[in-house]
Amino acid sequence: MVRSHIDNYLGTHRRHSGLSQAEVAWIVEAEFPDVISRIERGDRLPTLKVALRLEVLFGVPVGAIFAGTREHLARRVEHRVRVHYRRIKAQPAMTKGRRVPSREAKLAWHGARLSRRRAVRS
Amino acid sequence: MARCPPLPEARCPFVNGPYRRRVLAVDVHATYIGFAVIEAPQHLIAWGLVQFTKHDRATPSRAGFETPRMIARFHPDAVVVTMPRNLKLAKDRIARVREAFTAAAVRAKVPVFEIGRLEYLAVFKARTRYGAAVAMAERYPALAPRLHKPRKIWQSEGHYASVFDAAAAGTAFMILKRRRRVA
Numbered sequence: 001m002v003r004s005h006i007d008n009y010l011g012t013h014r015r016h017s018g019l020s021q022a023e024v025a026w027i028v029e030a031e032f033p034d035v036i037s038r039i040e041r042g043d044r045l046p047t048l049k050v051a052l053r054l055e056v057l058f059g060v061p062v063g064a065i066f067a068g069t070r071e072h073l074a075r076r077v078e079h080r081v082r083v084h085y086r087r088i089k090a091q092p093a094m095t096k097g098r099r100v101p102s103r104e105a106k107l108a109w110h111g112a113r114l115s116r117r118r119a120v121r122s
Numbered sequence: 123m124a125r126c127p128p129l130p131e132a133r134c135p136f137v138n139g140p141y142r143r144r145v146l147a148v149d150v151h152a153t154y155i156g157f158a159v160i161e162a163p164q165h166l167i168a169w170g171l172v173q174f175t176k177h178d179r180a181t182p183s184r185a186g187f188e189t190p191r192m193i194a195r196f197h198p199d200a201v202v203v204t205m206p207r208n209l210k211l212a213k214d215r216i217a218r219v220r221e222a223f224t225a226a227a228v229r230a231k232v233p234v235f236e237i238g239r240l241e242y243l244a245v246f247k248a249r250t251r252y253g254a255a256v257a258m259a260e261r262y263p264a265l266a267p268r269l270h271k272p273r274k275i276w277q278s279e280g281h282y283a284s285v286f287d288a289a290a291a292g293t294a295f296m297i298l299k300r301r302r303r304v305a
Contacts (some may be wrong), residue, residue, distance in 0.1 A: 006144070006159075006196050012167050016264045042195060068197070 005067035011040040013058045013065065028053035045069070085110045146198035146232075147292030149284040150223060152215040155188070156284025159196045160292040166262040168196065169285050189226035201227045202295045203304065204287055205236045224305055234305040235295060239287075242294035255286035262289060 014024055014036070021036040028050050030036060038044045045066075046054065055062045063070045088106045093099060144167070149156040159168040172188050193201070203220060227234045243249065246257040252272050259266040270280050295301065 006167065009167065015168075018264075018267070 005071055007042045007068040008039065008066045009060075010036070010054065010065055013060060014040070017058065024054075024057070027057055081110075081113075144196065144198045145200050145202055145292045145295055146192060146196055147202040147204075147288045147295065148223065149204045149287040149291065150216060150220045151281075151284060152219065154281050154284065155219070155223070156281070156286075156288045157192065158285060158289040158292050159198065160289070160296065162296065164261075164293060164296060166264060166289065169265065169289060171281055171285060173281070189223050190230055193227065193230045193232055198232060200295075201232050201234045202291050203234060203236045204242075204291045205238045228305045233303055235301050236304045237291050237295055237298070237302070241298065242287075242290045245294040245297055246290060251283065251287060254290040255283060258286045258289045258293070261293065265289065 014021070019027075021040070022033055024030075025033045025036045028036075030046075030050055035044075035046070035050070039046050039050075045051075051062045051066070054065055058065065085107075088103055088110070091100065091103050093103065144159060144161045147158045147160065154171055154173040156171055157169065158166065161167045172192075201223075203224065224234050239251070243251070243254055246254050248254040248257060252270075255269060259269040265286065268282055268285070270283055273279055273283075
């Protein structure tokens with residue numbers, strides 16, 4: 001499947017801003033100076049704090065900076081959501097003569113999520 | 123943040139063609155490769171030099187080693203290689219590096235195109251490589267700080283000029299409707 005984004009655009013944003021890797025590492029308080037280099041190469045992912053600091057630094061959402069990674073993870077999450085929905089739907093609606101409230105809540109949540117996605121696509 | 127300004131032209135054949143998103147353009151030399159990654163419509167994503175030592179006899183295999191890394195990192199839809207003005211006169215070493223690069227791209231199942239220097243100079247209406255470099259510096263402001271001075275006849279070409287050549291080739295590839303596929 002053709003990937004529409006590269007793993008991360010951190011190098012792109014950094015070079016467009018004119019900052020060096022060492023300067024970005026200092027600004028985002030990375031634990032080691034070479035962390036930014038490894039993140040740009042895709043050898044490692046940033047911690048949550050570093051990712052959020054990068055978002056603040058460049059004014060771009062984390063999901064846009066790491067667009068390719070996000071795209072890959074989104075496909076996996078969507079697949080698992082569908083599997084989860086099938087499992088919930090396969091569960092019995094009644095147990096020992098009583099309705100299963102958590103099942104209904106989960107099915108309602110899935111329905112609302114699907115409606116939101118259709119609204120976004122349309 | 124300074125973003126690459128899109129072209130004023132609305133039509134971009136690359137976007138409507140089978141290769142939609144990203145081009146890896148390379149300018150191959152004997153001891154270094156200048157590369158530029160351009161994403162549709164016309165955003166400069168990455169650029170730089172991959173250098174080999176002058177005494178590195180394994181240069182072609184090094185090129186074959188670096189190419190899969192670049193393709194794995196940037197996931198291009200197409201690879202564009204600049205073609206020297208006279209392929210017959212091109213040094214054997216350059217030809218071997220180009221072949222190694224092309225073979226590695228073919229193994230990665232990425233189509234390879236070639237574009238001649240005169241073609242991309244014509245796109246930007248430049249007479250010399252420096253003219254094309256100036257056009258690239260205007261189109262992609264991030265490249266402007268690295269724009270070199272015009273070369274005097276007794277001076278050798280700076281290595282970083284190949285980055286501008288690669289950017290020009292990639293941008294021209296997106297604009298041109300006719301493309302020569304090599305592999």
